[in-house]
Amino acid sequence: MDNLLTFNLRVPVGVQVVSHLISENTIMEQFLLILSSTLGGCKYERYRKEIESFTNGPLSGLSRFELQGALTLFAGKVADQILSDFVPELAALTGKNIQDVSMPVIDNVGKVSTAPSETTPEPVPESVPESAPEPEPVPAEPETPPAEVETKKQLxxxxxxxxAGFPQFSEDKIQEITSQAATNIQGIAAKSNIPAEEIPKAAQLAFYDFTILYDDSGSMTSETSRIPTTKDTIKGLYKAAKTLNPDNKFSIRSFEGSEFDNVTTENDLIGIVSDMTFETGANVAGPLKRKILDPLATAAIEKKLNPTIVVIITDGDLGSSVPEFSAQVNNFKSQLNSVNKTGPAVLFCLCRVGNDDSAAQSLKELNTAAGTKDMIFYGEDPIDNKLQSVGGNIDTYVGVQASSPGQFQEEIALIGSHYEP
Known part of the structure; x- marks a missing residue:
């Protein structure tokens, strides 16, 4: 007990600070040594079989991150319980009244004097020992919903x-993204009725940057729904991406007009969408190569490639034959393949607005063309219908956009998904 020095710090009402100046062999150090040997000795033997059975059974399916997180929470609960009971229990066991402990009270840390007082203190009447107060119960940690636990596990x-092939995803970063996305996707799913089995797949979008390539040709004005649907789709994708992972990069490029890299605020997005014009004569093939494929290939060569979802929004045909378009995308895949096998690098989603029958037939061939059908997801229903199906509600449409790639995660393009890092 000689080496334990405890003091109280005067602070505003409602705040309590207790600290101790530890030299060596303090009462807590003694207690921790005894506790450690007790846990590792006969006390542990009594529960060894149950602990090992649980560890090798139900816990064996957990990842190292999940197990470490659970153990940390449990250790925090146990530590709170031990520390809250420490003084009352020790007082009861030793027969010492808690009120017998005298401590100097100080106004400023570091200015307390530990010298004996020159005045003789008045004798204090002996009080009758009181029983130790019951410790306040430690509130239980809120239980994580099962859907969130399953989503986090799959992520x-x-x-x-x-x-593993992307150095920007450290273990800590993966844990941060996983925890955030597993929680936030539940809100999107609840508003949009995403099927439970698709929720973890939709949450995978948290690991991707987004690049939008939209059609700014004059034909977009031929139907009243095309431009509003394009704008609402971009807003919905932005909201989904930033809800799942606020650090996602979100870029917008038109076929022939402006380019905006890494849109970071909703106000910036609103300004960009408001200023969109639709008056060029471009089609998708040229801009896709020049504004998307070539820059991504360069990033891969320079070891700077992030996993990216490319969303192409157009009302027209490909601007070339399906075989030529397929060859262009296949060449891009080969470029990635030659650069240290970069893992699930790029996901393509092709979205059609409007009801142009010839455009629909041209794009439909993508779902059957060899080499392309496994690289690009194309939903044959125009996205105008998706927006209309939710009554134009942008919040609900967020979930429609977030779940579309997730629902087809097994079939759509994850270029290099079978590569070994």
Missing amino acids: NEFATKNL
């Missing part, structure tokens, strides 16, 4: 399997 499995 960790996805990251472990697919993202």
Whole structure:
């Protein structure tokens, strides 16, 4: 007890600070040594079989990150319980009244004197020992909903399997993204009725940057729904991306007009969308190569490639034959393949607005063309219909956009998804 020095700090009402100046062999150090040997000795033997059975059974399916997180929470609960009971229990066991402990009270840390007082203190009447107060119960940690737990588990499995080739995804970063996305996707799913089995797949979008390539040709004005649907789709994708992971990069490029890299605020997005013009004569093939494929290939060569979802929004045909278009995208895949096998690098989603029958037929061939059908997801229904199906509600449309790639995660393009990092 000689080496334990405790003091109180005067602070505003409602705040309590207790600290101790520890030299060596303090009462807590003694207690921790005894506790450690007790846990590792006969006390542990009594529960060894139950602990080992649980560890090798139900816990064996957990990842190292999940187990470490659970152990940290449990250790925090146990520490709170031990520390809250420490003085009352020790007082009861030793027969010492808590009120017998005298401590100097100080106004400023570091200015307390530990010298004996020159005045003789008045004798204090002996008080009758009181029983130790009951410790206040420690509030239980809120239980994580099962859907969130399952989503987090699947996100960790996805990251472990697919993202090892990307140095920007450290273990800590993966944990941060996983925890955030597993929680936030539940709100999107609730508003948009995403099927439970698709929620973890939709949450995988948290690991991707987004690049939008939209059609700014004059034909977009031929139907009243095309331009509003394009703008609402971009807003919905932005909201979904930033809800799942606020650090996602979100870029917007038109076929022939402006380019905006890494849109960071909703106000910036609103300004960009408001200023969109639709008056060029371009089609998708040229801009896709010049504004999307070539820059991504360069980033891969320079070891700067982030996993990216490319969303192409157009009302027209490809601007070339399907075989030529396929060859262009296949060449891009080969470029990635030659650069240290970069993992699940790029996902393509092609969205059609409007009801042009010839454009629909041209784009439909993508779902059957060899080499392309496994690289680009094209939903044959125009996205005008998706927006109309939710009554134009942009919040609900967020979920429609977030779940579309997730629902087809097994079939759509994850270029290099079978590569070994």
